[in-house]
Amino acid sequence: MRILLTNDDSIQAKGLAVLWSQLKEIAEVMIVAPDRERSATGHGITMDIPLRAEKTSLFDGKAWVVNGTPADCVKLAVNCLLDEKPDLIVAGINRGSNLGVDIFYSGTVSGALEGIILGFPAMAVSVTEYMNPDYRYAASFTKKLALKVLRTGGICKDTLLNINVPSVAPDQIQGVEITRLGSRKYINSFDARVDPRGKAYYWLGGEVVDHVDESSADDTDVASIRDNKVSVTPIQVDLTNYRAMETLKDFFDDLP
Amino acid sequence: MRILLTNDDSIQAKGLAVLWSQLKEIAEVMIVAPDRERSATGHGITMDIPLRAEKTSLFDGKAWVVNGTPADCVKLAVNCLLDEKPDLIVAGINRGSNLGVDIFYSGTVSGALEGIILGFPAMAVSVTEYMNPDYRYAASFTKKLALKVLRTGGICKDTLLNINVPSVAPDQIQGVEITRLGSRKYINSFDARVDPRGKAYYWLGGEVVDHVDESSADDTDVASIRDNKVSVTPIQVDLTNYRAMETLKDFFDDLP
Numbered sequence: 246m247r248i249l250l251t252n253d254d255s256i257q258a259k260g261l262a263v264l265w266s267q268l269k270e271i272a273e274v275m276i277v278a279p280d281r282e283r284s285a286t287g288h289g290i291t292m293d294i295p296l297r298a299e300k301t302s303l304f305d306g307k308a309w310v311v312n313g314t315p316a317d318c319v320k321l322a323v324n325c326l327l328d329e330k331p332d333l334i335v336a337g338i339n340r341g342s343n344l345g346v347d348i349f350y351s352g353t354v355s356g357a358l359e360g361i362i363l364g365f366p367a368m369a370v371s372v373t374e375y376m377n378p379d380y381r382y383a384a385s386f387t388k389k390l391a392l393k394v395l396r397t398g399g400i401c402k403d404t405l406l407n408i409n410v411p412s413v414a415p416d417q418i419q420g421v422e423i424t425r426l427g428s429r430k431y432i433n434s435f436d437a438r439v440d441p442r443g444k445a446y447y448w449l450g451g452e453v454v455d456h457v458d459e460s461s462a463d464d465t466d467v468a469s470i471r472d473n474k475v476s477v478t479p480i481q482v483d484l485t486n487y488r489a490m491e492t493l494k495d496f497f498d499d500l501p
Numbered sequence: 502m503r504i505l506l507t508n509d510d511s512i513q514a515k516g517l518a519v520l521w522s523q524l525k526e527i528a529e530v531m532i533v534a535p536d537r538e539r540s541a542t543g544h545g546i547t548m549d550i551p552l553r554a555e556k557t558s559l560f561d562g563k564a565w566v567v568n569g570t571p572a573d574c575v576k577l578a579v580n581c582l583l584d585e586k587p588d589l590i591v592a593g594i595n596r597g598s599n600l601g602v603d604i605f606y607s608g609t610v611s612g613a614l615e616g617i618i619l620g621f622p623a624m625a626v627s628v629t630e631y632m633n634p635d636y637r638y639a640a641s642f643t644k645k646l647a648l649k650v651l652r653t654g655g656i657c658k659d660t661l662l663n664i665n666v667p668s669v670a671p672d673q674i675q676g677v678e679i680t681r682l683g684s685r686k687y688i689n690s691f692d693a694r695v696d697p698r699g700k701a702y703y704w705l706g707g708e709v710v711d712h713v714d715e716s717s718a719d720d721t722d723v724a725s726i727r728d729n730k731v732s733v734t735p736i737q738v739d740l741t742n743y744r745a746m747e748t749l750k751d752f753f754d755d756l757p
Contacts, residue, residue, distance in 0.1 A: 287570075287611065288543030288544060288545075289543040290541045290705060291705060292541050295694070295703055295704050296691075296703040297701075297703075314543075316543070316606075320690055320691070321691065325691050346618055346738075348740065350544055350546055350572075355543065390753075393752070400745075404745045423750060423752075424746075425741040426741045434576055434580045435576070445553075446552065447554070448551050449548050449576070477753065479741065479742040481740055481742035483681075483682060484740065485682045485737070486660045486735040486736060486737035487681065489656075489735035489737070490679050490681065490720075493679045496649070496656070497646075497679070
């Protein structure tokens, strides 16, 4: 069984190494990862410069470094670099959560998404702490889940699993929940400054506001993480809003 | 009424200018657009360098040029540049189609998506021809649709409209259809070459394969375009696969 592993924090990231050391116990693992951090690249791909792929001696020599995004890495791996197709594509472990609206910006989720687009089972894994993340539980959980996916031949068709794991000691984890994407907003998104030449510039920043419904019926990813549970959210690739198709039926009647 | 206009082909793009000249007839139009082409940037945002916004004298002096992605442009416009909030955000007119799976990579769709995330009605507009696009019908259609959206106070909540317009003379357009995202795949995605120093590099390329069902029941965007019709696809922001949440219920029972 073969796993393609990628991330958006680069080939040097600790989360990648921790996950690799677990996954190689259950499968042949090939790594194709970016040469530098590519966080918040969304589902970007590289079309204006050529891509380079350098084989590295890291990770038992089964790894390539690419000057592109996570989506580039997966595309290039499947089309050019790997001798055989993977049975599963895993992106992570990301340093920092990917909850709610984050999934649109996340390079980690994008790596898994590209896997789904190309027809492979795929999952994205993140720990919900940026400064001093504890990857242990996330890595062992992903190994068990990967093994199950490999044995059962997939998860849901056209659906990636977005997994967020609390950054706590393994014995503090309170369980696993299947969740929907929660409500996460960013406020005060820019820090406006003036450079030494008197010209304005803007740092994208912003504070996270997670809306968590206090009722027990709150089945969102942000609520799971609040409760120290692993959150598993199935993410679909068909973004058509079918209900809106009905609503809009007559909307265009008077347009040319 | 105020419209924020952006794109991913840059401030110099013809599609932006043609659309602006139509939209300014019905609203105050502010442009915030990238300084260079940002096609295929997906929903990337810029976090590793600061953003700059230069006011330009183009477009009646109501335009800024930003060193970022379409999502950056919309974020920066709403949070820092505009004196008043827009009533509608329009991204386009893109040079080339954004059909099916393209929407994940499209900077144009991303500009509109950021609008929806920030709570504004938004639409993305593309013409389905890259080499010699005819923007006329796309511009006049978008004007009429924008006017209707402004008058009726929005479209569907949390849903952006992804509009593709055939690049044909206005009298060749065969109507408007509400569509779902179709099946579009890219094959032979990379062109592998060797540089003058003997090192391999890869150009992302690939040929489009649109699967169109010949039956009349084919209500996809790719089928509409084949038939010289305008395609309007409602795209949702909640990517949770609710059906899969059910399916997965018991999947994790034996995991820790």
